[in-house]
Amino acid sequence: MAGIVIDRVTKRFGTVTAVRDLTLDIHDREFVTLLGPSGCGKTTLLRLIAGFMTPDAGEIRVGAIPLSTPAGVVPPERRGMGMVFQNYAVWPHKTVYQNVAFGLEVRRVSKADARARVAKVLESVNLAGLEARYPSELSGGQQQRVALARSLVVEPGILLLDEPLSNLDAKLRERMRWELKDLQRRTGITFVYVTHDQSEALALSDRIAVMHAGEVMQFAAPREVYRRPANRTVADFMGLVNLLSGRVVRAAGDASLVALGGGQPLTLAVPPGIAESQAVQVAIRPESLTLRVLTAAAAADTAEALVGKVADVTFLGNITDCHVTLDDGTRVRVQVDARQDLDVGQRVTLRFDRDTASVFTG
């Protein structure tokens, strides 16, 4: 069992609280991503799990065993975890073989046994045949695999990864992403993965913990986080989003009416606890909006739609990126089919499925 329980952990540096009263329950064999902008506390949390830091409050357990408490921590070397660093931290004075075999030496694995295990793990990360090379003779991607192999060879129950792909070029990053996911499935190791790249998080994770200012904003499956962001911060961080200011005209749960963009009120699902005439923010992703040109014939058909004028059209190949100025001056970004021809100045309606919009207070 290699589930990790982070129980109300706080970590302060001087006056800055890097991790604030944070609770997270990571299951065995799960791929969990800690996602957030730089400075959100995700790396601190990872280092707390690794045992490089002592929490100021709270407890970290693996299985039922408490590893970190303010009173003391089990040192990193006795946690049996693996860790891959952002800069790989491949030892430049050791060959690939020596790098990978180090953990086995520490564990006093016999030479013959070690050779077999190193060969196997190098095979699995596509580095077979490079045993005698020094890191300076390897590409960035290869160094990154050495770091990975070095952590995997000791068969840890938990692997911690600190932005391991951020130093690779885009193409390699995509391939390594896929390989990591595959590796995690094959090995059944619990992965805790830190990144600020939301597409990486969406592609890899079983669950994403979106972090902000030392707290977890939302901890859920990628689809859930993307479609149903728990709050404005999450919505804003996960991909492109239009945040429209509105006012509740009628509060009635799923059938509430919200005035948006200077047009007629739209029927929207409003979270409980929101009263009439309260200001709200409505988050709608550009790809969830359907744009239709208002012709003279359809001039009257503006029910349940936002109405505005095309302000700007950018052709991007697979899609067309379009800005629409609503009647109250709000600008909305819409992604439409590239085959749809649009002209600046055209009057258009924007519609969306009710469940693709999220309403937040504030």
Next chain:
Amino acid sequence: MPRVEALLLAACVVALALLVVLPLTFLLWGSMSAEGRPTLEHFREALTSRLYVQALRNSLVLGTWTALLSVVIGVPLAWAVSRTNVPGKRFIHLTAVVSYVTPPYLTAIAFVNLFSPNAGIVNRFLRDVAGAPALTFNVFSMSGLVLVTVLHTFPFVYLLASTALTSVDASMEESAQILGASRWRTALAVTAPLVAPAILSGALIAFVNAIALFGSQAIIGLPGRVFTLPTRIYALFDYPPQYGLASAMSLLFVGITVAALYLQRRYLARRSYVTLAGKSNRPQLVDLGAARHAVFAFGAMVFVIAVLAPYVTLLAVSLSKSWGLQFWQNLTLQHYRFVLFEYDVTRRAMWNSLLLASAAATLTVLIGSLVGWLDLRTSLRGRKLLDYASLIPLGLPGIVVAVALIQFWLRMPVPIYGTLLIILLAYTGRYVPLGVRSANSAFRQIDASLEETARITGAGWFRTFRSVTLPLARPGLFAGWLLVFVPAVQELSASILLFSSESITLAVAVYNLYETGSLEPVAALSIVTMLIITGAILLATRLGGGKPTTTVAG
């Protein structure tokens, strides 16, 4: 080839030829000829005569022990300051810096006052008061020489080791830890191999510097009959001077130095793997617990021996009527009056040293700027050669530079021997590598596009150099200026062979006064010298103008 570039290239070639290449050529010729005919007689004598073989061996022994002890002192201090929670880090760091800046001949004089067999106050105390003659220490010995020298050289190891220790990314060590390695094992398997090249490199620099110091080797070695290469070469200039043998000895000396520097470069090249990746994480500090007081005590001990003891001793000697166990009973300023007002050498020496040091610093930086600019901004053929030529003096001990200049200028129709000019040539030649390196790194930080912008706007080459390149490079160039000024103002090893009563320098004045055997005035002059040096450095820093500007990158 554009005209300006050709002009600059010519200027650099002439300068380096005069300063380095021609004197060395004449040194080489001098070592292999007698009365105009080629011969290997000088080398034969240098390598077979007991006198000279002994000197060679002593120099190697001195260098080796000094390098070893520099590691023993420098590495623990570097580790303590960069990796632990030892108290007083600034204090330890300053100790290293002051030890480095203190001229070794002053340390030597101070230690003679403490530990000379008869008059040394510590020895007297042990013998006459404590009744423990077995504990006395004779400074006039190889041990004494190593002790005094190491106080000057351990900072090389300290500085290089602490730079390496702080630049090892924390993740290097953390990777080992998370794989199950204990702190001790991590230190052995990861940290030590990563910083070893820097430590070795520091040890070799300590070695090269140690064997080149004329002052301490003369002051301590000669009375103890511990002859070394510089003191033997110096003795060869007693009448009748044996130029050929001196040249041959000089070349052997250069051979040792160059071999050591070659090894050092090789290690330094491997060091490149210490500074990796963009943002590096500082390693967490080791909590030494109660042991941190013991570690601090070690640093304090170094401070006492390397800084406190020499300065307090010199001050005490300079103020005492006659140095001895009861020196405080007769305090006097008479020695200061003597060296400042009655001994007319002092003032001349002071002006000469200040003048020579400022002129040499300015010249080296100028030559350095030209060489650096040609190297970085043009594609002239031979510019690399220029760069290499300017680095040659790194392998030349001060006394060797003097021998080479004498060999060259005695054969020239221009009589500059015994003038300030030949000393200026010696200083400029000796320190030109410092100027070139500083200028090179200063220019490297200025993107060529900044100069090109000025050119396209209509500024000529000189205008561009004056109003764009120089102002941007100024902090780096000034740092180079100071880097030359500080050793030049206290230079002894080359000056000792080149001075005349008119062109005497501060260090030579101290040494000559010491030779006459009057300890108290020497101490006073030493203190005055230190004050002048410190004052000049402070003034220069002030005039040099403020803080380095932010890096101009491109």
